Amino acid sequence: MTDAALAAALQNIPENVRDRVAAPRIAGGVLSLVLDATGLSISDRIKLESQVRTGVEGLPGIDAVRIAVTADKVHRTIIAVGSGKGGVGKSTVSANLAIALARTGRKVGLVDADIYGPSQPRLLGSDERPEAVEKTIIPVEAQGIRLLSIGQLVDKDAALAWRGAMATKALGQLLDGDWGDTEILVVDLPPGTGDVQLSLMQNWKPAGAVIVSTPQDLALIDARRAIDLFNKMGVPILGLVENMAGYACPHCGEMSDPFGSGGAEAAARSMEIPFLGRVPLTLAIREASDAGRPPAASDGEEGRAFHAIAARLIERMNQSAA
Numbered sequence: 001m002t003d004a005a006l007a008a009a010l011q012n013i014p015e016n017v018r019d020r021v022a023a024p025r026i027a028g029g030v031l032s033l034v035l036d037a038t039g040l041s042i043s044d045r046i047k048l049e050s051q052v053r054t055g056v057e058g059l060p061g062i063d064a065v066r067i068a069v070t071a072d073k074v075h076r077t078i079i080a081v082g083s084g085k086g087g088v089g090k091s092t093v094s095a096n097l098a099i100a101l102a103r104t105g106r107k108v109g110l111v112d113a114d115i116y117g118p119s120q121p122r123l124l125g126s127d128e129r130p131e132a133v134e135k136t137i138i139p140v141e142a143q144g145i146r147l148l149s150i151g152q153l154v155d156k157d158a159a160l161a162w163r164g165a166m167a168t169k170a171l172g173q174l175l176d177g178d179w180g181d182t183e184i185l186v187v188d189l190p191p192g193t194g195d196v197q198l199s200l201m202q203n204w205k206p207a208g209a210v211i212v213s214t215p216q217d218l219a220l221i222d223a224r225r226a227i228d229l230f231n232k233m234g235v236p237i238l239g240l241v242e243n244m245a246g247y248a249c250p251h252c253g254e255m256s257d258p259f260g261s262g263g264a265e266a267a268a269r270s271m272e273i274p275f276l277g278r279v280p281l282t283l284a285i286r287e288a289s290d291a292g293r294p295p296a297a298s299d300g301e302e303g304r305a306f307h308a309i310a311a312r313l314i315e316r317m318n319q320s321a322a
C-alpha cells in the first residue's frame, strides 16, 4: 500500500517540478520529501512548495506532508561601480553596463546605492515599486535586468539626508534582496569614498570595481582617490571607463575633444589598471537616458561603446577569476 501510495503521490506532482523532488518516502501515513529550490526567488520557491503540496495532500495513505526545501547558494559576482566625484556619468555607465552584460546571456541585477541621487529607476524607465516577501525585497524587472534602488524605497530628499548607519542599512536591504539566480550584481555607488563604499567592501566583498571618470584632470585626481580606497580594501580594480570623452556634434557627427583626449587612458596606464574604453559625450545618450531608454538596450550606434566595454570587462573578470 505504501509503495502504491508513494507512486501515486509522485505521479500527482506536476511533471515540470518532479525533477526537483528527492528522497520521497511514506512512514506512518506521513509523506516526507526534499525539494530543491536552487536558483529560485523566494516567491517562486513558495509557489513550488505549494504546487507539490497541493498535488499530494489528501491522497489515500497520506495523512500529513512534510517538505524540506533546500537550495544551493548561487555564486554571484558583485561589481562595484564608483567614481571620485559626482556628475561624471557613473549611473549612466552602471545602467548601460548592466544591460550590455545581460545581453551577453548572463543574468544581471543592478543595485542603485547612490543615496545622493538614485537615478536608476528613471534611467531604466521603471516606476514600479518592489514588493517584499518575508521582509526580503523582490527586485523589479526592467530592460532585461533586475533592479533595486534606494529611489524605489524612499523619496529622493529623504535619502539625501541619510547619514552613515541609515545608508548602510539601506544598502543591506538592497544587496540582500531576493536576487534569485542573478549571476552578476552591478552596484552603482554614491560618488566619493564614504560609508556606503566601506560597508559594501567589508560586508559583501565585491569581486572588483569599475571606476568612471571624465577626461578632465580634476575628475581623474578624484578617481585616483576612489581607486586608492578600493586598493586599500583589497578589491581589485577591473578597469577605468572614460565617460564624456570627446564631443560628437549632433549635426555632422564630427568628434572634438574639448577636454583633451587620451588623458584617462594614460592615467590608467600610469596607475597600472586596465582601460575598459571610452563613451563619447553625445546629445543622443543624454536624451535617451533622460527618456528612460538606455542606449545599450538597443542595437544603435550609441549602445556600441557600452557593449565593447562590457566585453572587455568580461575578459577582465575571467582573467582575475583564473
Ligand SMILES: Nc1ncnc2c1ncn2[C@@H]1O[C@H](COP(=O)(O)OP(=O)(O)OP(=O)(O)O)[C@@H](O)[C@H]1O
Residues within 6 Å of the ligand: 083, 085, 086, 087, 088, 089, 090, 091, 092, 093, 114, 116, 117, 119, 190, 191, 243, 244, 245, 279, 280, 281, 282, 283, 285, 286, 287, 289, 290
Ligand atoms: N556620455 C554621455 N553623453 C551625454 N550625456 C551624458 C553622458 N553620460 C552621462 N550623461 C548625462 O550627464 C548627467 C549625469 O550623469 P549621471 O547621472 O549618470 O552621473 P553620475 O556620475 O551618476 O551623477 P551623480 O553622482 O550625481 O549620481 C545626466 O544627465 C546624463 O544623462
